[in-house]
Amino acid sequence: MMKDPSTKDKVFLQLIGTYQKPLYWHIRRLVVSHEDAEDILQETFINVYRFADSFKGESRIFTWLYRIATNECTKHFRKNKNWLKKAEAITEKMLSDFSGSDTDNDEVMLVKFQQAILQLPEKQKVVFNLRYYDELSYEEISQITDSSVNTLKTNYHYASEKIKQYLIEHA
Amino acid sequence: MPYKAPDDFFENVARKTLYEVKMRDRKSQHTIYLWRSVAVAASLAAVGFLGYFILNRDVKPETQIVVQDSKSAVQPIVGTEVVQPSVDTLPAKKVISQEKVQSAVVKEVPSENMDEILADLTEEELLQMAAMIKTDPFSGEFEQ
Numbered sequence: 001m002m003k004d005p006s007t008k009d010k011v012f013l014q015l016i017g018t019y020q021k022p023l024y025w026h027i028r029r030l031v032v033s034h035e036d037a038e039d040i041l042q043e044t045f046i047n048v049y050r051f052a053d054s055f056k057g058e059s060r061i062f063t064w065l066y067r068i069a070t071n072e073c074t075k076h077f078r079k080n081k082n083w084l085k086k087a088e089a090i091t092e093k094m095l096s097d098f099s100g101s102d103t104d105n106d107e108v109m110l111v112k113f114q115q116a117i118l119q120l121p122e123k124q125k126v127v128f129n130l131r132y133y134d135e136l137s138y139e140e141i142s143q144i145t146d147s148s149v150n151t152l153k154t155n156y157h158y159a160s161e162k163i164k165q166y167l168i169e170h171a
Numbered sequence: 172m173p174y175k176a177p178d179d180f181f182e183n184v185a186r187k188t189l190y191e192v193k194m195r196d197r198k199s200q201h202t203i204y205l206w207r208s209v210a211v212a213a214s215l216a217a218v219g220f221l222g223y224f225i226l227n228r229d230v231k232p233e234t235q236i237v238v239q240d241s242k243s244a245v246q247p248i249v250g251t252e253v254v255q256p257s258v259d260t261l262p263a264k265k266v267i268s269q270e271k272v273q274s275a276v277v278k279e280v281p282s283e284n285m286d287e288i289l290a291d292l293t294e295e296e297l298l299q300m301a302a303m304i305k306t307d308p309f310s311g312e313f314e315q
Contacts, residue, residue, distance in 0.1 A: 009189065012189065012192075013185050013189065016184060016185040016188060017185060020181055020184045020185070021181060024176065024181070024184075025172070028174055028176075029172070029174075032174070034174070034176065034177070038180070041184065042184075042187065042188050042191060045184075045188045045192075046188065046191060046192055046195065049192045050192075094173055107173060110172065110173040111173045114172070114173060114174075133172070
């Protein structure tokens with residue numbers, strides 16, 4: 001329906017309405033900064049609009065959207081070498097905000113959990129987030145990342161181990 | 172998850188994104204029109220340039236007189252005999268001086284210089300040259 005010029009805009013707006021939240025949080029978990037996530041989300045949907053013709057329907061729409069979003073995040077990491085320092089600074093600030101106030105220990109643990117995920121290599125980070133937060137199957141993640149199911153299972157296993165180790169060391 | 176999004180963030184995503192898409196479309200169309208105009212202008216300039224050179228290339232060459240030296244007579248390719256001018260046809264005593272002939276030997280001579288050379292020649296020398304030209308296999312007046 002997006003290939004039809006008369007309905008393209010209408011369908012595009014519907015698509016944004018349906019997928020903006022899951023895509024935003026997927027991007028936000030990877031890049032941490034809200035401003036960066038906003039830019040990448042917009043770029044993702046702009047690419048969806050421009051390359052709507054290239055979607056052949058071989059996969060589901062949301063795996064196509066997630067794939068574009070993940071590729072945009074990868075571009076962001078390559079373009080901005082200091083993105084990790086920026087992300088760590090954000091999480092450190094959150095921790096310092098929590099320590100001053102009457103906050104639940106759970107909030108602090110959540111931040112430390114995010115810090116642990118930030119330390120992972122890019123591929124493990126993506127796989128872990130998609131599996132743990134978005135609860136996608138390995139087959140769906142395979143369509144997004146273009147990796148085999150076995151590789152993804154291995155990546156998820158190593159990611160889990162590293163996160164556990166980090167949390168033990170920084171408890 | 173510890174992260175939070177601004178309250179009205181998701182209400183504005185669709186509107187902002189569609190606006191950005193249209194702006195980029197417009198910009199890319201302007202760029203395409205600009206490049207097309209540049210290409211057309213460059214093609215016209217190239218055609219005009221070529222046309223100018225083609226039209227100015229046709230210049231008529233000046234008429235040149237080539238006088239053959241009796242000593243360095245060129246053998247014809249076809250193998251016809253070169254007929255040397257007989258002694259009877261030539262004035263007995265006077266032979267065209269080497270210097271004068273060499274200046275008009277088988278090479279292209281500008282017409283102004285040729286006029287001067289011809290003006291310097293005496294009547295006898297001119298008759299000699301005329302006889303030579305008559306027997307010249309490459310001239311149109313070859314008499315068999």
